[in-house]
Amino acid sequence: MVKKVVIIGGGAAGIDVLELLLRGKGDAEKMEITLLKKEREGFFSTCGLPFALQGRYSIKELNLFEPEFYRAQGIDFRTGTEVTSINLEEGYVHLDSGEDIRYDCLVIATGSKPFIPPIEGTNLEGVYTLSSREDGELLEAAMNAEETSNAFIIGAGWIGLQTAVAFSKKGIKTTVVGMFPYLLPSILDADMASIVKKWLDKDLAFMLGRRVDALRGEHRVKSVVVGSEEFPADIVLIAAGMRPTVDIAREAGIEMGESGGIVTDRALRVKKGKSYLANVYALGDCVEVIDAVTYRPRLSQLASTALIQARVVANKIRGISSSYSPCLSPTVATLSGLQIGSIGVITEVARRYGIAIKAGRAVKYTKARFFPERKLIIAKVLFEASTERLIGAQIIAEETVAERINELTLGIRAGITARDIWMRERCFDPSLTMVEDVIVDAALKAVGN
Numbered sequence: 098m099v100k101k102v103v104i105i106g107g108g109a110a111g112i113d114v115l116e117l118l119l120r121g122k123g124d125a126e127k128m129e130i131t132l133l134k135k136e137r138e139g140f141f142s143t144c145g146l147p148f149a150l151q152g153r154y155s156i157k158e159l160n161l162f163e164p165e166f167y168r169a170q171g172i173d174f175r176t177g178t179e180v181t182s183i184n185l186e187e188g189y190v191h192l193d194s195g196e197d198i199r200y201d202c203l204v205i206a207t208g209s210k211p212f213i214p215p216i217e218g219t220n221l222e223g224v225y226t227l228s229s230r231e232d233g234e235l236l237e238a239a240m241n242a243e244e245t246s247n248a249f250i251i252g253a254g255w256i257g258l259q260t261a262v263a264f265s266k267k268g269i270k271t272t273v274v275g276m277f278p279y280l281l282p283s284i285l286d287a288d289m290a291s292i293v294k295k296w297l298d299k300d301l302a303f304m305l306g307r308r309v310d311a312l313r314g315e316h317r318v319k320s321v322v323v324g325s326e327e328f329p330a331d332i333v334l335i336a337a338g339m340r341p342t343v344d345i346a347r348e349a350g351i352e353m354g355e356s357g358g359i360v361t362d363r364a365l366r367v368k369k370g371k372s373y374l375a376n377v378y379a380l381g382d383c384v385e386v387i388d389a390v391t392y393r394p395r396l397s398q399l400a401s402t403a404l405i406q407a408r409v410v411a412n413k414i415r416g417i418s419s420s421y422s423p424c425l426s427p428t429v430a431t432l433s434g435l436q437i438g439s440i441g442v443i444t445e446v447a448r449r450y451g452i453a454i455k456a457g458r459a460v461k462y463t464k465a466r467f468f469p470e471r472k473l474i475i476a477k478v479l480f481e482a483s484t485e486r487l488i489g490a491q492i493i494a495e496e497t498v499a500e501r502i503n504e505l506t507l508g509i510r511a512g513i514t515a516r517d518i519w520m521r522e523r524c525f526d527p528s529l530t531m532v533e534d535v536i537v538d539a540a541l542k543a544v545g546n
């Protein structure tokens with residue numbers, strides 16, 4: 098019998114599920130797959146937007162596949178389509194066109210949307226968010242407008258900062274306002290964040306530990322009010338975090354968690370009442386995950402998380418046993434050539450959940466100290482105090498950060514300790530590494546050896 102699979106959402110999560118189903122050894126032929134999404138594009142890479150704004154390539158190049166690419170493979174790929182409700186009892190979704198589509202298996206991948214803080218003036222012209230192709234194009238046009246000379250960014254996370262870099266590259270005077278006293282507060286400790294701020298100080302102005310109280314202007318934004326001061330602003334980007342899009346799931350009676358995301362079990366099946374539904378899955382930015390260190394619920398909201406969840410969902414639909422593990426959310430970002438990586442818990446999260454830690458920080462080079470192209474690298478590692486098990490790491494350098502974060506991700510998963518870090522061999526070539534790595538020094542400092 099042909100299985101009717103309906104996927105709501107064509108962002109990274111929905112498309113990953115679709116592609117994995119298509120790749121699955123002829124299984125897709127036993128399925129009738131419909132994908133429903135609001136936007137007009139096929140597969141668009143949101144993650145590439147900040148770099149497009151920085152002028153590295155055009156926004157057009159982020160259109161990875163047109164809808165026709167999927168339609169040619171037999172997929173009922175519907176763009177410009179909104180699901181207005183889900184009927185879990187009878188197994189169908191209702192569309193804005195009035196049509197009902199029946200499913201045997203439903204995948205909810207409705208993603209997230211930018212959080213708009215409750216302040217006056219956010220609906221003025223000249224105020225933007227960045228989470229879609231359309232957002233990117235509007236922002237790009239505003240950046241390129243001759244009259245744009247002052248920009249404000251609300252939010253000091255990586256999307257806000259990467260866009261701030263794009264503004265400043267255009268010669269726009271850019272100020273970042275963040276509620277926390279330091280940058281990137283969800284992935285860095287204050288001491289590590291101060292290194293990033295120093296790097297960016299030459300290009301950007303910062304107001305940290307402050308909040309924007311209002312945006313002023315007639316039709317168009319003219320100024321930003323911070324406390325008792327008012328500053329001129331031609332454009333404002335709101336980058337104050339993303340909230341899961343869960344309206345249709347909530348209205349269908351699906352359970353939400355304390356983070357605001359959809360609750361799922363390890364098979365990523367949604368919960369209604371007391372039970373998890375056998376044929377309804379959710380993944381991506383709209384779901385809650387369990388943190389692999391604290392075992393507390395939180396959001397992850399990364400394309401890399403969505404991909405792993407998609408493997409689980411696609412396997413389950415194909416009848417292959419699969420389960421999603423608690424989440425580590427390895428993160429890496431570049432800001433004006435500086436790479437910043439983070440994995441596991443930061444000190445504030447460990448404190449919040451009563452985890453006593455031993456932390457160590459070291460500064461070394463990425464290559465041998467005599468090698469001309471060496472770069473400074475700063476690493477901080479966090480160990481659970483009682484077991485000296487690795488539970489978090491933050492790394493800043495101009496190179497090699499992503500691969501180190503991936504290595505430490507595997508390390509945390511494997512339960513490595515500080516001793517494991519300094520007692521294992523590492524490869525060495527002066528043009529590529531130091532014989533004793535910065536992570537080893539940081540681990541030794543953390544446990545006092």
Ligand SMILES: Cc1cc2nc3c(=O)[nH]c(=O)nc-3n(C[C@H](O)[C@H](O)[C@H](O)COP(=O)(O)OP(=O)(O)OC[C@H]3O[C@@H](n4cnc5c(N)ncnc54)[C@H](O)[C@@H]3O)c2cc1C
Nearest residue numbers: 106107108109110135144180208209381382398399400401
């Ligand atoms: C600027 C930016 C840069 C980023 N950079 C990175 C990065 O470098 N690395 C990384 O790992 N992550 C990055 N992310 C995060 C990453 O983009 C998201 O985690 C990922 O896109 C989430 O995919 P998703 O499919 O869950 O949600 P979304 O991309 O939000 O897609 C949701 C989909 O659901 C559809 N939808 C919602 N409701 C309905 C409905 N009722 N009916 C029909 N369709 C509906 C929407 O139309 C959309 O197609 C970045 C995010 C942004 C905004």
